[in-house]
Amino acid sequence: MMLKRSFIWAVVAVFAFSCDQFEFGEQYDEMGNLTRDRERIENYLATNPYEYVEKIEDESGTVILIQEESTLNKPSTGSVIYTNYTGRLLDGTIFETTLENVAREHGLFDEEKVYEPDFFVLNSNQRIAGFSYGFRNLRSGSKAVLIIPSPHAYRDRDQGPIPANSVLVFEVDFLGMD
Secondary structure (H helix, E strand, C coil), X not given: CHHHHHHHHHHHHHHHHHHHHCCCCCCCCHHHHHXXXXXXXXXXXXXXXXXXXXXXXXXXXXXXXXXXXXXXXXXXXXXXXXXXXXXXXXXXXXXXXXXXXXXXXXXXXXXXXXXXXXXXXXXXCCCCHHHHHHHCCCCCCCEEEEEECHHXXXXXXXXXXXXXXXXXXXXXXXXXXX
């Protein structure tokens, strides 16, 4: 009887561990999207030149253009990052900002929103992954442009005014960290 139960549990365990080999429904093609987005980012930079002191191409595919470098420390996992930012699509459409004057200028102003620096914990799920990939390469006090490929933003999901599979561009001012 004991041998029969052990055999049944072994069969169940083998089946359970082999289920990850089967794909259910359409799968998100992260590598294909990263490849496509790298080309889109290169084309964007060719037609939208930025002034910067250093260009970093993070292993994630996120491109960081440091416009003003600082000599302060870089953050580490768990650091609380304080930033002002403006987010735009590759076509220049601004979809979000922490700056009231930018919101007013681009018709995004919301009387109920408090316009103040944003904060998030580095390497947490509080913001899109591309924010952490970008900020981990910056020193507190720096200003930069983060160009985030879609797999590290909202992937294949529409997010309000952001269409699915969008590369996002953030102008960030890294105000400080705890």
